[in-house]
Amino acid sequence: xxxxxxxxxxxxxxxxxxxxxxxxxxxxxxxxxxxxxxxxxxxxxxxxxxxxxxxxxxxxxxxxxxxxxxxxxxxxxxxxxxxxxxxxxxxxxxxxxxxxxxxxxxxxxxxxxxxxxxxxxxxxxxxxxxxxxxxxxxxxxxxxxxxxxxxxxxxxxxxxxxxxxxxxxxxxxxxxxxxxxxxxxxxxxxxxxxxxxxxxxxxxxxxxxxxxxxxxxxxxxxxxxxxxxxxxxxxxxxxxxxxxxxxxxxxxxxxxxxxxxxxxxxxxxx
Ligand SMILES: NC(=O)c1ccc[n+]([C@@H]2O[C@H](COP(=O)([O-])OP(=O)(O)OC[C@H]3O[C@@H](n4cnc5c(N)ncnc54)[C@H](OP(=O)(O)O)[C@@H]3O)[C@@H](O)[C@H]2O)c1
Numbered sequence: 559x560x561x562x563x564x565x566x567x568x569x570x571x572x573x574x575x576x577x578x579x580x581x582x583x584x585x586x587x588x589x590x591x592x593x594x595x596x597x598x599x600x601x602x603x604x605x606x607x608x609x610x611x612x613x614x615x616x617x618x619x620x621x622x623x624x625x626x627x628x629x630x631x632x633x634x635x636x637x638x639x640x641x642x643x644x645x646x647x648x649x650x651x652x653x654x655x656x657x658x659x660x661x662x663x664x665x666x667x668x669x670x671x672x673x674x675x676x677x678x679x680x681x682x683x684x685x686x687x688x689x690x691x692x693x694x695x696x697x698x699x700x701x702x703x704x705x706x707x708x709x710x711x712x713x714x715x716x717x718x719x720x721x722x723x724x725x726x727x728x729x730x731x732x733x734x735x736x737x738x739x740x741x742x743x744x745x746x747x748x749x750x751x752x753x754x755x756x757x758x759x760x761x762x763x764x765x766x767x768x769x770x771x772x773x774x775x776x777x778x779x780x781x782x783x784x785x786x787x788x789x790x791x792x793x794x795x796x797x798x799x800x801x802x803x804x805x806x807x808x809x810x811x812x813x814x815x816x817x818x819x820x821x822x823x824x825x826x827x828x
Pocket of ligand 1 (some may be wrong): 567568569570571573574592593594612613614615637640642663667690691693694726731734736738740741742743746773776779804
């Protein structure tokens with residue numbers, strides 16, 4: 559059997575890095591793409607692992623990384639759209655530029671990477687896109703309004719795409735991680751606040767430690783990588799995969815809106 563190849567965005571840390579390691583361990587070729595491949599990440603380049611530069615907000619870098627992956631490995635079987643971050647804070651404190659940056663990475667970047675791979679997948683009449691959404695693409699928590707709106711967008715985008723791509727032999731998958739212990743809650747987060755806007759201070763002080771605490775005690779990036787690998791290889795048309803999120807999603811399904819919101823308020827101190 560020929561060696562399969564996966565192309566991963568945001569492979570410098572967290573879920574992307576864990577996925578790159580897992581696919582490599584399982585014998586795949588890995589195009590591990592990241593904004594700064596020159597920085598140490600714990601991932602070593604080898605004959606089966608290419609470290610490629612890709613900023614999902616930079617169309618030239620997308621084009622070059624796609625060409626480099628095809629040049630290096632011949633073809634690609636699976637694209638993992640993983641790159642993403644959260645802007646965190648009250649919506650009123652955000653700027654239009656912050657909203658733009660949030661969508662540029664989590665939504666428009668994901669769409670641009672997907673579009674760049676479609677001709678290749680169509681030519682092969684096969685391919686799998688694994689899009690990393692979030693439990694936050696199905697439910698919403700306090701102070702993450704910008705982030706949630708991007709992940710809800712990824713959910714709708716991916717769910718719709720499955721129909722037009724199925725006749726072409728291309729499948730799409732949505733991964734919905736719950737809290738996962740990565741740089742997401744610290745290094746990667748974009749704090750949203752506005753000097754002089756104090757009306758939200760008490761609320762932010764009450765809620766933020768609980769939200770961050772949930773992340774710090776979350777599941778491992780490796781556990782999500784295993785779900786991504788399963789989604790990439792199970793050969794099914796299954797669309798959504800949970801990862802440390804099944805319980806929350808079950809509760810969300812069972813409770814009416816008002817009751818679910820009351821639970822969120824109770825947990826996060828809203
Ligand atoms: N951690 C969680 O609790 C959680 C839960 C649900 C969903 N997710 C999703 O899982 C994905 C991975 O996050 P993570 O938890 O692994 O956090 P992470 O460790 O912060 O990883 C985020 C990755 O995205 C990359 N990235 C950010 N902006 C980028 C851009 N413009 N172009 C290319 N790469 C970019 C980062 O690169 P740099 O190293 O250059 O910053 C980093 O490699 C994200 O889509 C996130 O929304 C996370």
